[in-house]
Amino acid sequence: MKFCPCCAQPVVRKIPEGDHLIRFVCETCNLVHYDNPRTIVGCVPAWQDQVLLCRRAIHPRHGYWTLPAGFLENGETTRQGAIRETLEEANARVEIDALYRLFDLPHIHQIHVFFRARLLDLDFSPGIESLETRLFTEAEIPWDELAFHTVRLTLQDYFADRRRDDYPPRDLDVRPGAR
Amino acid sequence: MKFCPCCAQPVVRKIPEGDHLIRFVCETCNLVHYDNPRTIVGCVPAWQDQVLLCRRAIHPRHGYWTLPAGFLENGETTRQGAIRETLEEANARVEIDALYRLFDLPHIHQIHVFFRARLLDLDFSPGIESLETRLFTEAEIPWDELAFHTVRLTLQDYFADRRRDDYPPRDLDVRPGAR
Numbered sequence: 514m515k516f517c518p519c520c521a522q523p524v525v526r527k528i529p530e531g532d533h534l535i536r537f538v539c540e541t542c543n544l545v546h547y548d549n550p551r552t553i554v555g556c557v558p559a560w561q562d563q564v565l566l567c568r569r570a571i572h573p574r575h576g577y578w579t580l581p582a583g584f585l586e587n588g589e590t591t592r593q594g595a596i597r598e599t600l601e602e603a604n605a606r607v608e609i610d611a612l613y614r615l616f617d618l619p620h621i622h623q624i625h626v627f628f629r630a631r632l633l634d635l636d637f638s639p640g641i642e643s644l645e646t647r648l649f650t651e652a653e654i655p656w657d658e659l660a661f662h663t664v665r666l667t668l669q670d671y672f673a674d675r676r677r678d679d680y681p682p683r684d685l686d687v688r689p690g691a692r
Numbered sequence: 693m694k695f696c697p698c699c700a701q702p703v704v705r706k707i708p709e710g711d712h713l714i715r716f717v718c719e720t721c722n723l724v725h726y727d728n729p730r731t732i733v734g735c736v737p738a739w740q741d742q743v744l745l746c747r748r749a750i751h752p753r754h755g756y757w758t759l760p761a762g763f764l765e766n767g768e769t770t771r772q773g774a775i776r777e778t779l780e781e782a783n784a785r786v787e788i789d790a791l792y793r794l795f796d797l798p799h800i801h802q803i804h805v806f807f808r809a810r811l812l813d814l815d816f817s818p819g820i821e822s823l824e825t826r827l828f829t830e831a832e833i834p835w836d837e838l839a840f841h842t843v844r845l846t847l848q849d850y851f852a853d854r855r856r857d858d859y860p861p862r863d864l865d866v867r868p869g870a871r
Contacts, residue, residue, distance in 0.1 A: 514697040514698070515697060515698055515699075515700070516695060516696070516697055516698070516699070516700035517695070517697070518693040518694060518695055518696070518697050518703075518725075519693070519694055519695070520694075520695070521694070521695035521700040524697075531820065534765060546697075547763070548766060549730045549731070549763060549764060549765070549766065550731060550764050550765075550766055551728045552728065552729060552731060552803060584726070584728060585728060585729050585803075586713060586728070586729075587727060587728065587729055587798070587801040588798050588799075588801070589798050590796035590798050590865050590867070591794065591796055591803060591863060592796070592863070592865070593798075611862065611863075612794060612861065612862055612863040615770065615791060615794065615805070617769035617770055617771070619766070619767050619768050619769050619772070620767075622766040622767070624731060624764075624770060626794070641710065681860075681861075682791065682860075682861040682862070683790065683791055683861070684770060684771070684790075684791040684807075686769050686771070688769070
């Protein structure tokens with residue numbers, strides 16, 4: 514940010530009074546322009562012992578496999594966002610079961626929230642952001658071709674939990690070096 | 693947003709190619725300026741059968757009681773944010789136990805994440821944003837003077853779960869009218 518989005522005057526970087534972090538401040542408007550972490554929402558779309566993955570047609574990680582997920586939008590709930598992303602990326606309809614994982618990625622200013630979900634039918638196909646959509650059993654998961662670390666962790670935990678039929682939700686810190 | 697934060701030219705509101713929502717777009721920079729939901733992080737700081745609350749010295753809800761919580765900052769995890777807010781608002785040190793509640797408030801573009809936590813000592817006092825800090829048993833909670841609906845729901849669930857000594861994490865939709 515170089516200019517105030519409200520008045521177009523240059524902003525300065527400083528710690529506002531009563532604050533403790535450097536922010537972009539407009540000294541004309543007396544406005545502080547905050548920048549906060551963004552939330553990615555997605556789901557594990559299950560069909561019997563299989564999970565639906567999408568092969569990415571976009572950067573980053575073009576050509577790699579992922580769970581359907583994307584940025585949470587204003588005006589929607591995290592569940593609605595996960596359902597929408599699954600429809601957009603895989604033309605697939607899901608019902609959300611429960612919260613599953615919350616990942617912290619503070620180095621890239623993101624949190625990733627994944628839900629467990631059930632595919633409602635097998636009428637899925639690649640959306641505009643996908644090259645391919647396919648169901649995988651645990652043995653078939655392309656572990657070396659997964660797009661993101663949080664997708665790998667979610668799938669590993671999901672199949673382990675599936676053997677116990679118990680899926681406790683939890684949060685995980687996935688900063689580089691955190692595990 | 694009226695002006696591009698990068699070049700100070702006026703932005704337009706339109707649906708970018710390949711998108712489905714109206715965004716602020718700079719046609720000079722060819723940049724889309726996204727606006728996404730923000731995350732509030734907080735905790736339930738427990739000491740035996742009591743919970744630490746803060747009476748707010750700031751707007752909104754000046755004078756009302758709340759759990760320590762505030763905006764997640766870039767570069768920190770949700771747990772770190774909850775610990776930091778508890779230190780700032782109540783000069784209190786906590787250890788986080790586990791994820792507890794994720795609330796969706798899509799009407800105000802927020803999600804609220806609460807953890808269960810244990811107070812490490814009784815050396816707490818009002819921070820700059822608090823008028824008063826106090827431990828409350830369930831019977832003492834000022835239910836009619838709580839600052840936020842998500843604080844009320846978290847405390848209700850927390851004390852109910854405490855009787856069972858089982859605190860399953862879950863997400864809840866708290867749009868007006870959602871419950």
